[in-house]
Amino acid sequence: MPTIIKVLHNKHIILGVTGGIAAYKAAAVCSQLVQGGALVDVVMTEAAQKFITPLTFQALTHRPVYTDMFDIPPGQNIPHISLADSADLLLIAPATAHTLAKLANGLADDLLAAIALATPAPLLLAPAMETDMWRHPATHANLEKLRAWGATIVGPAEGRLASGATGQGRLVEPDEIVSAARVVLGRRGGMAGWQVVVTAGGTREAIDPVRFVSNHSSGKMGYAVAVAARDRGAAVTLITTAGLPDPFGVEVIHVASAEEMRAATLEKTHQAHLLVMAAAVADFRPGMVAEQKIKKKGDTGGLALELVRNPDILAEVATQKAAGYGPTITIGFAAETEDLLTNAQSKLERKRLDLIVANDVSATDAGFAVDTNRVTLLFAEGSVEELPLMSKVEVAEAILDRVERLNVER
Ligand code: PMT
Numbered sequence: 001m002p003t004i005i006k007v008l009h010n011k012h013i014i015l016g017v018t019g020g021i022a023a024y025k026a027a028a029v030c031s032q033l034v035q036g037g038a039l040v041d042v043v044m045t046e047a048a049q050k051f052i053t054p055l056t057f058q059a060l061t062h063r064p065v066y067t068d069m070f071d072i073p074p075g076q077n078i079p080h081i082s083l084a085d086s087a088d089l090l091l092i093a094p095a096t097a098h099t100l101a102k103l104a105n106g107l108a109d110d111l112l113a114a115i116a117l118a119t120p121a122p123l124l125l126a127p128a129m130e131t132d133m134w135r136h137p138a139t140h141a142n143l144e145k146l147r148a149w150g151a152t153i154v155g156p157a158e159g160r161l162a163s164g165a166t167g168q169g170r171l172v173e174p175d176e177i178v179s180a181a182r183v184v185l186g187r188r189g190g191m192a193g194w195q196v197v198v199t200a201g202g203t204r205e206a207i208d209p210v211r212f213v214s215n216h217s218s219g220k221m222g223y224a225v226a227v228a229a230r231d232r233g234a235a236v237t238l239i240t241t242a243g244l245p246d247p248f249g250v251e252v253i254h255v256a257s258a259e260e261m262r263a264a265t266l267e268k269t270h271q272a273h274l275l276v277m278a279a280a281v282a283d284f285r286p287g288m289v290a291e292q293k294i295k296k297k298g299d300t301g302g303l304a305l306e307l308v309r310n311p312d313i314l315a316e317v318a319t320q321k322a323a324g325y326g327p328t329i330t331i332g333f334a335a336e337t338e339d340l341l342t343n344a345q346s347k348l349e350r351k352r353l354d355l356i357v358a359n360d361v362s363a364t365d366a367g368f369a370v371d372t373n374r375v376t377l378l379f380a381e382g383s384v385e386e387l388p389l390m391s392k393v394e395v396a397e398a399i400l401d402r403v404e405r406l407n408v409e410r
Contacts, residue, residue: 003036003391003393003394004036004037005036005037005182005231005393006228006231006397007182007185007186007189007231007232008033008036008037008038008181008182008185009036009037009038010037010038010039011037011038011039011088011089011185012038012039012041012086012087012088012089013033013038013039013040013041013087013088013089013090013091013181014040014041014042014043014083014084014087014089014090014091014115014119014121015029015030015033015040015041015042015043015057015091015092015093016042016043016044016045016090016091016092016093016095016099016112016115016116017042017043017044017045017048017052017057017092017093017094018044018045018047018048018092018094018095018096018098018099018112019045019046019047019048019049019050019051019096019098020047020051020094020096020128020129020162020171021051021162022093022094022128022162022170022171023048023051023052023094024051024052025093025094025171025173025174026042026048026052026057026093026094027052027056027057027060028174029091029093029174029177029178030042030057030060030061031060032174032175032178033178033181034060034061036178039063040060040061040063041061041063041064041065041066041083041087042054042057042058042061042063042065042066043065043066043067043083043111043112043115044057044065044066044067044112045099045110045112046067046110047096047098049067054067066079066083066111067111068111069110069111069114079111079115081118083115083119084114084115084118084119084120084121085118085119085120087115087119087121088121088185089121089122089124089181089184089185090115090116090119090121090122090123090124091124091125091126091177091181092112092116092123092124092125092126093124093125093126093128093171093177094126094127094128094171095125095126095127095128096127096128096129097127097129097133097134097136097138097139097142099112099113100125100127100139100142100143100146101138101139101142103116103117103123103125103142103146103151104141104142104143104145104146105142122150122151122152122184122185122187123146123150123151123152124151124152124153124154124177124180124181124184125143125146125151125152125153125154126153126154126155126156126171126172126177126180127139127143127153127155127156127169127171128155128156128169128170128171129156129169130161130162130163130165130167130169131161131165131167131168131169133169134156134167134168134169135168152180152183152184154172154176154177154180155170155171155172155176155177156168156169156170156171156172157170157171157172157173158170175248176248179247179248179249180248180249182230182231183230183231183248183249185231186230186231186232186233187233188233189231189232189233189234190232190233190400190404191229191232191233191234191273191274191400191404192232192233192234193233193234194229194232194233194234194235194273194274195234195235195237195271195272195273195274196226196229196234196235196236196237196272196273196274196275196276197236197237197239197265197268197269197272197274197275197276197327198222198225198226198229198236198237198238198239198275198276198278199222199238199239199240199261199265199275199276199277199278199279199281199313200217200219200221200222200223200225200226200238200239200240200241200242200278200279201217201218201219201222201240201241201242201279201280202214202215202216202217202241202279202280202282203241203255203256203257203258203260203261203279203280203281203282203310204241204256204257204282205257205258205282205284205285205286205310206256206257206285206286206289207286207289207290207294207305208289208290208291208292208293208294209290209291209292209293210293211293211294212256213282213284213285213286213305213307214282215280215282215368216280216368216369217241217242217279217280217368217369218242218244218368218369219240219241219242219243219244220242220244220369220370220371220392221278221333221373221392221395221396222238222240222242222276222278222279223238223240223242223244223247224392224393224395224396225276225278225396225399225400226238226247226250227247227250227393227396228393228396228397228399228400229274229276229400230247230249230250232400232404234273234274235251236249236250236251237250237251237252237253237268237272238250238251238252238253239253239255239261239264239265239268239279240252240253240254240255240279241254241255241256241261241279253268257282257285258281258282258285258310258311258313259285259310259311261279261281261313262311262313262316265277265313265317266313266316266317266320269317269320269326269327270320270325270326272326272327272328273327273328273329273407274327274328274329274330274331274403275317275326275327275329275330275331276331276399277313277314277330277331277332277333278333278357280335280368281310281313282310283309283310283312284307284308284309284310285307285308285310286305286306286307286308287306287307287308288306312351314330314332314351314353315350315351317330318330318351318352318353321352322352328407329354329355329403329406329407330351330352330353330354331353331354331355331356331357331399331403332347332348332351332353332355332356332357333356333357333358333359334347334348334356334357334358334359335359335361335367335368336358336359336360336361337360337361337362338362340358340359340360340376341358341376341378341384343358344356344358344376344378345378348378348380353380354379354380354406355377355378355379355380355399355402355403355406356377356378357375357376357377357395357399358375358376358377358378359373359374359375360374365389366389371391371392372389372390372391372392373389373390373391373392373395374387374388374389374390375387375395377399377402379402379406385402
């Protein structure tokens with residue numbers, strides 16, 4: 001079962017496909033949008049149909065594909081008006097230099113250009129062309145004009161082009177185009193204007209230059225929260241130890257140790273509305289970090305490590321908050337293997353949190369590294385909500401739904 005993406009669900013997206021070799025990648029974009037829950041109407045220019053057929057998109061969307069301004073089904077409105085009026089987003093991928101020129105000059109000589117002129121929906125353009133066309137001042141002037149009118153541009157990337165040459169002008173990958181669509185659609189979401197800080201991954205506490213102490217956190221839970229907040233319009237900073245791909249449209253700060261995470265978190269939460277500490281921060285670190293790789297001595301002897309306490313980042317944020325300059329809302333996670341609720345409740349109080357998300361990390365389908373989680377939410381005012389097994393993406397959305405409500409109640 002594909003995961004429905006909340007910001008895409010039931011959104012009406014017009015996907016304009018224009019005539020370049022990258023048109024084939026529009027099929028992957030289309031498929032991802034449909035699987036995410038969007039209603040996608042594809043509009044193809046005549047040149048696009050030389051590279052890919054309408055049937056491909058019809059099969060992916062289960063909806064008619066529009067290719068002709070004057071092809072009006074009996075009893076229906078003219079398509080450029082009905083499509084333009086009902087769209088939540090007009091996404092053109094790939095957008096050729098010719099299409100950019102038409103849009104920048106308000107031409108309406110085919111269905112796609114007419115829709116672009118008529119729609120109040122936001123416009124997202126993913127340009128693709130040969131490097132020389134991309135570098136041409138005409139293309140840049142056209143893009144600047146479109147940007148000034150409110151269009152969002154994603155890409156192009158550098159890479160292999162249709163000519164066989166390598167350079168700038170390659171369509172960005174479908175994942176990135178879909179992420180950009182999510183950002184544009186989420187701009188007026190429930191967290192628009194919020195600064196959100198999320199931590200993710202397990203901290204790595206060095207023993208020597210080649211070894212460290214850590215835990216099993218993959219970062220998946222924290223990344224899901226960061227992306228969900230981004231999709232709701234927030235400006236998100238993700239402070240992470242994980243090696244997952246950086247999410248599009250999120251400021252990512254890579255750290256390793258608890259001390260590095262602490263420094264980045266305290267700096268970034270000064271002005272934040274929300275801090276979500278999904279990271280598994282090591283409570284202890286080796287008291288001494290050897291400057292050189294520790295060598296074995298003899299054939300048998302062991303090695304004793306003395307561990308010292310790490311700073312408690314959430315406790316320090318609570319002190320900041322009490323002094324009047326921390327985040328408005330603070331959320332922690334409790335990773336427990338026994339006495340889940342009692343331990344989580346004690347952390348909620350000790351770290352003066354608004355909400356703690358308790359997860360039993362001894363379960364095989366929840367907690368570390370898996371794609372699902374089963375959590376119980378404990379709120380500062382005393383209420384407790386148990387959620388069923390869900391994907392981490394759904395858990396992230398459920399947490400942020402509650403956070404938006406908390407914010408309204410304040
Ligand atoms: O990354 P995944 O593989 O997706 O796994 C997700 C997860 C299991 C790591 C996540 O859901 C989770 O439970 N994160 C918190 C893990 C943890 O450190 O729990 P804790 O009970 O030890 O700490 C409680 C809270 O205090 C946490 O929000 C933690 O970030 C914070 N903390 C802990 C220690 C410390 N020195 N400073 C802190 O701020």
